[in-house]
Each structure stands twice: as C-alpha cells, then as structure tokens.
Amino acid sequence: MWGRSAVVSLNVKTLRGKTLKTINLRQRKTHLLLSYRFRCTPPRGTYKFLVFAKDLAGIRQTRVRSNKLAVKWKRSTDPS
Numbered sequence: 001m002w003g004r005s006a007v008v009s010l011n012v013k014t015l016r017g018k019t020l021k022t023i024n025l026r027q028r029k030t031h032l033l034l035s036y037r038f039r040c041t042p043p044r045g046t047y048k049f050l051v052f053a054k055d056l057a058g059i060r061q062t063r064v065r066s067n068k069l070a071v072k073w074k075r076s077t078d079p080s
Helices: none
Strands: 005-014 019-029 045-055 065-071
Antiparallel strands (some): 045 065
C-alpha cells in the first residue's frame, strides 16, 4: 500500500558535526518501533545520531530526529 514504507538512514556524528558512520537501512515499514544493532568503536565521549527518512515518492521528512549516544568505555582487545 502507498505510503507504508520509507527509505531510512542513520548518521552517527561527533558533537562538532564530523560524520563517524552512515548506515543505510534501505526500505523499512513506517509507524513501527524499529531497532538496529551495530558494532561501533569510537573513543569515549558523547556523540549524536540522526535519523533520516524519505518516502517512496522521494519526499524527505520535514524534521530530522536525533538523540545523543554516550560511549563510556572501550572494550579491551587483549585476551588476558
């Protein structure tokens, strides 16, 4: 049905605006709670993630949604 899906992408940025990672989730259903997991190893600090969407007619969302992401520790790669 028309209008029931959108092309979604996520951007993870530093608070200064530098893009660390862009994730294209392709076409997703709308009006549902969606989740996405990925491995990300930035240094400790606070980052911002933004959610962008475009419907199948090519119309972009009117308001970009965002929130903060806090990295408190980095997992050690040392096996001992």
